[in-house]
Amino acid sequence: MRKQLLIAAVLVGSTAMVGCKGEIALHSDNPGDGLKINEPVDPAENNFNLPPANNVTAETCADADTALGQTPLRRLTAVEYNNTVRDLLPGIAVPTQNFSADEEIGGFSANVVAPLGELQTDEYQRAAEAVAAAAIADGDTLFANCQNRDEACADMFIDSFGRQAYRRDLETTERERMKALWSFGNTEYDFETGIRLLIEGTLQSPSFLYRVEVGSADMVSALDNFEIASRMSYFLWKSTPDTQLLDLAAAGQLSEPATIEEQARRMIADPKSRNAINEVVLQWFGVDNFEDVEKMDEDFTPEMQESMRNETLAFVDHVLWEDDGRLETLLTANYTFVDANTAALYGVNAGAEDGMVRVDLDAAQRKGILTHPSVLARHGFGSMSVHRGKFVREALFCATPPAPPQVLENPPDTFEGQAERDKAQDRLDHSGCGGCHTLMDPIGLAFDNYDGMGRWRTQDEFGNDVYGDGNLFATDIDGDLTGAADLAQKMVESEQVASCVSQQFFRYAFARNALREDVCSVQAMEDALARSNGDIKEMLVAMATTDAFRYRRNQ
Amino acid sequence: MRIHRRNFLRGLGATVALPMLPSLNAYAQDGNYPKRLLIMFSANGTVPATWIPSGGETDFQLSDILQPLAPHRDHLLILEGVDMVSARNGIGDGHQKGMAHMLTGTELLPGPFQGGGGAGTAGYAGGISVDQHIANEVGQNDVFKSLEFGVQCGGSNNWSRMSYSGPDAPVAPETNPYNAFDRIFRDIGGDPFGLERIRAQRQSVLDFVKDDFDSIRNKVAQADLHRIDAHFDHIRSLEGRLSMGNDLGVACEQPNLGQQINPDNNDNFPVVGQLMMDMIVMAFACNLTKVATMQFSRSVSGTRFPWVGVDDRHHDLSHEGDNNADAVTKLTTINRWYAEQFAYLCDQMKQIPEGNGTMLDNTVIVWCNELGKGNSHTRNNVPYVMAGSGGGHFQTGRFLEYNDDPHNNLLVSLCNAMGVQTNTFGNPAYCTGPLAGLTG
DSSP: OOOOOHHHHHHHHHHTOBOSOOEEEOOOSSGGGOOEEEEOOOBOOOOBSSOOOSSOOGGGGGGOOOOOOOOOOEEOOHHHHHHHHHHHSTTSOOOOOOOSOOBEETTEEOBOSSOOOHHHHHHHHHHHHHHHHHHHHTHHHHTTTOSSSSHHHHHHHIIIIIHHHHTSOOOHHHHHHHHHHHHHHHHHTOHHHHHHHHHHHHHHSHHHHEEOOOOOSSSEEEOOHHHHHHHHHHHHTSSOOOHHHHHHHHTTGGGSHHHHHHHHHHHHTSHHHHHHHHHHHHHHTTOSOOTTOOOSOTTOOHHHHHHHHHHHHHHHHHHHHTSOOBHHHHHHOSEEEEOHHHHHHHTOOOOSSSSOEEEEOOTTTOOTGGGSHHHHHHSOSSSHHHHHHHHHHHHHHOBOOOOOOSOOSSOOOOOTTOOHHHHHHHHHHSTTTHHHHTTTHHHHGGGTTBOTTSOBOSBOTTSOBOOOOEEEOSSTTOEEESSHHHHHHHHHTOHHHHHHHHHHHHHHHHSSOOOGGGHHHHHHHHHHHHHTTSBHHHHHHHHTTSHHHHEEEOO | OOOOOTTTTBOSSOBOOOOOOHHHHHHHHHTOOOOEEEEEEOOSOOOHHHHSOBSOTTTOBOOTTTGGGGGGGGGEEEEEEEEOGGGGSSSSOHHHHHHHHHTTOSOBOOOSEETOSTTSEEOSBSSOOHHHHHHHHHOTTSSSSOEEEEESOOSBSTTTOOOEEETTEEOOOBOOHHHHHHHHHTTSSSOHHHHHHHHHHHHHHHHHHHHHHHHHHTTSOGGGHHHHHHHHHHHHHHHHHHTSOTTHHHHOOOOOOOSOOOTTSGGGHHHHHHHHHHHHHHHHHTTSOSEEEEEESOTTOOOEEGGGTEEEEHHHHHTSOTTOHHHHHHHHHHHHHHHHHHHHHHHHHHTSEETTEEGGGGEEEEEEOSOSBTTTTBOSSOOEEEEOOTTTTSOOSEEEEEEEEEHHHHHHHHHHHTTOOOSOOSSGGGOOSSOTTTTO
16 A cells, blocks of 8 residues: 655645744643643744645656756765765875865755855865875875886876766866876876876866766756766765776666666665765764854863764664664664763763773663754753754754744843743743744753753753653644653654655755655655665665656756 | 064964065055955844943943953944844845845845745855955955955855855855965975976966866856856966965965964864964965955854853853843953954054054954844844054044944945945945945
8 A cells, every 4th residue: 555645744734834923831730731732823934845746646656757856066075075085096095185164955065056265276276286195105006007107007097097086987088188187297297296287187177076967958867877876976975986886887777777776785785885874864963063062061072072973873873784774763762872971971881891882771761863962962052942942843854943033122031040941931922932932942842851961850950840841733743742752752653754854865865955846756765764664774775766866957 | 674573463372473575565665555454253243232332423432342442442433323224135034144144235045044034945145245346356466366264154054154256156264274374375485496396287287177177167057057167267266376476485484373273172262263363464464465354153153252251152142131131241241352353453453564554554344243133133233343444544533323324335335445436335225325424
């Protein structure tokens, strides 16, 4: 039986999206009673990310025409650049290059909007010179396949390095230009200088720095085989295609969905995929770094931040690659991995060993990735219920609350020592704040038992009692919450959450939100997730054969 | 004449020596000094009650926040009541609009950054920023048309970018002092013969790259072509720099930034800020550029200021109510610290003699903010402070009170001060000409 169209479920939610009106009560006389929404809110502006599909439904996807949204030209991110250079120069110790910040689209690094500036052009020159110098310094490795360092060696180098750097077969003129650049350096200086200049030039070429996809005059066109190879490798490895992929592309075999699926499975089995996808999950939960997170807590040291990140990384790695790889496990596992720093936050014993140990946690207090100190600390600042609630709604339900008013005169008064729950109530009671904060604060209050570092607490720093009563509103699993563990368990049943997971990986893969034209591509991911009982890797494999992945919209 | 002041650029953690340039001598000889523009940014609005000076236009008393500027009182223009009228329009949340409108005076474009109203997302600013416009006019023959520096400015998005070379084209600030130094000074101080070789090699590489751009141009989609073209233009200016400033290598010294620290660590915010300010003043002194920006953090700044006893995050504090005395005190402290940074820039420039005066006399420093006040997100009554007369263009030493004058007018005045003649800037719907009363 065909599963219900999850996108439709999200969209139904979107039409019932709230405006900035409505009331909700956060306080009950008995903490266990839960929260009450006093009156329904007005439907108004929605900004869910997936607009309605006009003509296509889940039932008609099988017969639908190829359709997809337009994916922008992508410039390599810093991680992609460094991975790519590493794979272009195997065996050579290439220093990691730093660049000014990447754009983030929906939380995932991707450079797709702003043209680069002079600063970044300078950075690419500096990086290319540093990488080329490192390569030349290890000539034994770089020229291991050459008998002599001569023209034949240069030709061989251009054929292999050039092809892999441009991720396709070189055009004759490109090959000639590469040869000419080498020849200039070789003639004026020496062989190594020629190769060095060639590397410098290649690494500053638009064919290297951008993932160029040649479109056509048609509205929609199939990607060529090399372009599919690049999409696959940057999707699953955050790096350049390997020789096997390029050879398959050259043989025209990546037009076949069955071959793509086979290759996707091969690539997912490669450790490069493990690193790449783990990093995606970390970005999804906002804990890939803590650069813009500052806390008053003296325990929030750089070492602690590293430990927090390592915990979530180890957990995600274990769930995806050692355990069953299922969404439910990610959301509700009762184990985690701690070192001495994070063990102290949990109040558990890390044992005598250095490094990380697996521990089981109290299921009433902890459940899955949402109760990791990293996630709780990353989104637990200021009025914590706002930021935690906003995070959950955006990252797990793919719904963005409306922006704050342009000008808010007379914001609610606050005072030192005020409980977060009382602040939240004041926001909800305020005519200018209440409607929108209804979407955030009641979710965030389910996390009130965790302090800004993610430690369990029953009182806040001022001695106010805290408890985990919260409320989910404008979702497909609306209702009262008794805490974060309760929230995590309920999410497992949510089709909106499952759809959101697909949309998050879609955003990562294409550096854009899913659009109405992508409905069948997202549906295919959701189907794979449902069919596999929530296996995230199966969803990734399915994604590689979607229209959105294999085609290009040109207008 | 040899201007050599090893001590004038003394930062908290470093001493930066002034490189020596022949061009300085040239300017000194004919007494014709360039005008410079420096825009400084700090975030999250101010505390009006502790920012607004008391008294009248010339007999004003500096407020609590502005007290550190007392030594520079005669060089100041303090503007109260200027509103970002343009930012009442278009898409974007309060901070996004404030940041994007601040120097462009026009609406944001649609785009992917969540937080905006309307469709829920917003893009980058919709026009060129005033610093880039001025740089295009006055900086064509400079080694750097402009320099954009900052401290912990955040990612590439519309909350973090204030400088734009055009619609949807943010200019990223350099936030790493060591990279900034490398970019400006890496070729200075080496042996001229070696430098000549490096330049010949770079030229051959850039020729190759340019040819590759030619072959890629007809392959990318129309919608993406402007990005490829912008990239190509920057390759050209990289190339142009190879043939510029040949004297630099002979005469300039490589300055010393001191022990390397992590520029992204909150605790290093003041030290990095000072290094960046030092290098801007030095770049001016060396005649490497005439236009610069100094961006402290970003809109929605979450910086903590433990070095002045404020452990809370700036943005969190800025959302506390007006009657939260503790928050008001801390926000005042934060903004006073920024006033100290502004004063530091004035101090440094005053130590560089130019003709009968100092560099400050030939410069305009403008301190901007994306909001008027944090907890209301208002872009009215934005706290502008300026220093330096721009070579006598502005009549300084005054506190001026305006009533809903659009900030686009101030942007026009900055153009005029820098010798760029215009009567409008940004979206002309929100501009009525130069800001009244600045020139006396």
